[in-house]
Amino acid sequence: MIKQIQKHELRLGMYIHSLGSPWMTHAFIRSRFMLRKEADLRRILESDIAVVHIDTLKGLDTLGGTAQEPPAPRVGTPYLEELAAAERIRDEASAIIQALLLDVRMGRQIQVEHLEPIVTRITDSILRNPWTLVSLCRIREADTCTFRHSVSVCALLILFGHHLNLDRATLQEAGIGGMLHDIGKMRVPDHILNKPGLLTEAESTIMRDHVRLGLETLAQTPGVSSLVMQVTAEHHERCDGSGYPNGLRAGQISLLGRMATIVDAYDAMTSIRVYTSGIEPAEALQRIYQLSPEGFDVELVEHFIQAIGIYPVGSLVRLESNRLAVVMEQNRGGLLRPIVRVVYDIGRDLALPPYDLDLSLPEHAGDGVLSHEEPDAWNLDPSAFLT
Ligand SMILES: [Fe+2]
CATH class of the missing domain: 1.10.3210.10 (Hypothetical protein af1432)
Known part of the structure; x- marks a missing residue:
């Protein structure tokens, strides 16, 4: 089934039917493909297109999109x-x-x-x-x-x-x-x-x-x-x-x-x-x-x-707000919108007193996970922030 979704609903494993923009389609050589690489997902998320079409018969549907989709595990205890x-x-x-x-x-x-x-x-x-x-x-x-x-x-x-x-x-x-x-x-x-x-x-x-x-x-x-x-x-x-x-x-x-x-x-x-x-x-x-x-x-x-989760608990990630954070919890709202612990301001090159951010909340709609970061490159140990 062809389904139109917002680009932030995209996740690995979905089958792209059309990207709705000739420029973006050119960037991927093929117009229809299985979204397998994190880099491709990021490329689409960073682009100015708003919606994409996916084929839910050939790839994953949106979370909670169909009856056969198993529900994400519900978090009872933080x-x-x-x-x-x-x-x-x-x-x-x-x-x-x-x-x-x-x-x-x-x-x-x-x-x-x-x-x-x-x-x-x-x-x-x-x-x-x-x-x-x-x-x-x-x-x-x-x-x-x-x-x-x-x-x-x-x-x-x-x-x-x-x-x-x-x-x-x-x-x-x-x-x-x-x-x-x-x-x-x-x-x-x-x-x-x-x-x-x-x-x-x-x-x-x-x-x-x-x-x-x-x-x-x-x-x-x-x-x-x-x-x-x-x-x-x-x-x-x-x-x-x-x-x-x-x-x-x-x-x-x-x-x-x-x-x-x-x-x-x-x-x-x-x-x-x-x-x-x-x-x-x-x-x-x-x-x-x-x-x-x-x-x-x-x-x-x-x-x-x-x-x-695409970014499992304990992953170091870069946020759109140019801060480094450690993933603390997955969210039902979407794999790209976990609860994170912010630890570093890249722009100011400054370690921050760690604080938690629930990226699924509407007040943080302008922020989100941009990419996975190599902890060694930042000399950080994400597991140290989990306790
Ligand atoms: Fe074995």
């Missing part, structure tokens, strides 16, 4: 209010999965039911505020890396599944799958698992075997559902058949498996470690989008972007 609870849940979850993974290493039988209460609490935290726990999970110390990755993939899968309106029982299984998906790594020799540099071809082959080893462990564990097995089995598959272990193609990978490929890659790209800080969430989303549809299910990637 980010900062959820912080203390989310921190506690993250640390407890890390400790629980650490104990469980050590059992695997020791060759002991694991008790999956030990995960049930903590995954329920992770889901509750995400339903209160979808982004607090997820952004806390990005930061990891060297010794907690694998455990935090498990908790993070668990939280991201629940957030993603909630956005897709999956029922609570499925969210629970998705979460347990996230916790256990790399369980096979505990059976990979230490010198390969913890090798600081690049792996040799032979070492990579052994590392990749973590999927098979994980499935073997889970097959011997009572109470593991088929959904948990899917997440574990398929999180390294790719839609074009280039993944492992089975080189499955898009149609052969389950929904939770396809979701897990996106979430696992996103988490690996964005995690902040002691020696290597990952790339910014907004950039990771763009890379994953560019790797679709060959690598990832493009429709699901679009939903994932909606679920966590």
Whole structure:
């Protein structure tokens, strides 16, 4: 369906039918195209055109535009209010999965039911505020890396599944799958698992075997559902058949498996470690989008972007008012109008006492997110402003 929308309603994943201006159309070479790049979106937003036409059959509709569009998660508790609870849940979850993974290493039988209460609490935290726990999970110390990755993939899968309106029982299984998906790594020799540099071809082959080893462990564990097995089995598959272990193609990978490929890659790209800080969430989303549809299910990637926002919580952004701000909350009003914490005045080259701005409010209609900014370029640590 062709639909006329205001340009500020545009978002990645929409299919541009017409830009309504010959000049703008020339700027894009093609007049009809899928809006995939943040730079293209910015170019349109910065132009003087007011309205564009989108084709909602070929791309995303406006938020809340059609019945099949899943609603954005509703924020019940503000980010900062959820912080203390989310921190506690993250640390407890890390400790629980650490104990469980050590059992695997020791060759002991694991008790999956030990995960049930903590995954329920992770889901509750995400339903209160979808982004607090997820952004806390990005930061990891060297010794907690694998455990935090498990908790993070668990939280991201629940957030993603909630956005897709999956029922609570499925969210629970998705979460347990996230916790256990790399369980096979505990059976990979230490010198390969913890090798600081690049792996040799032979070492990579052994590392990749973590999927098979994980499935073997889970097959011997009572109470593991088929959904948990899917997440574990398929999180390294790719839609074009280039993944492992089975080189499955898009149609052969389950929904939770396809979701897990996106979430696992996103988490690996964005995690902040002691020696290597990952790339910014907004950039990771763009890379994953560019790797679709060959690598990832493009429709699901679009939903994932909606679920966590084009500028996820913790991103450093430049506002139209030429100030730097850190994204604090997503807003139902639009992915480009989050709640931000303003920290820097670029024009005056001045650090500001941080204050919050809800860009969805009418009084801030003249301002908005212009672009993602590289924190290193400004010598700023956005995560420091989140607490
Ligand atoms: Fe893995």
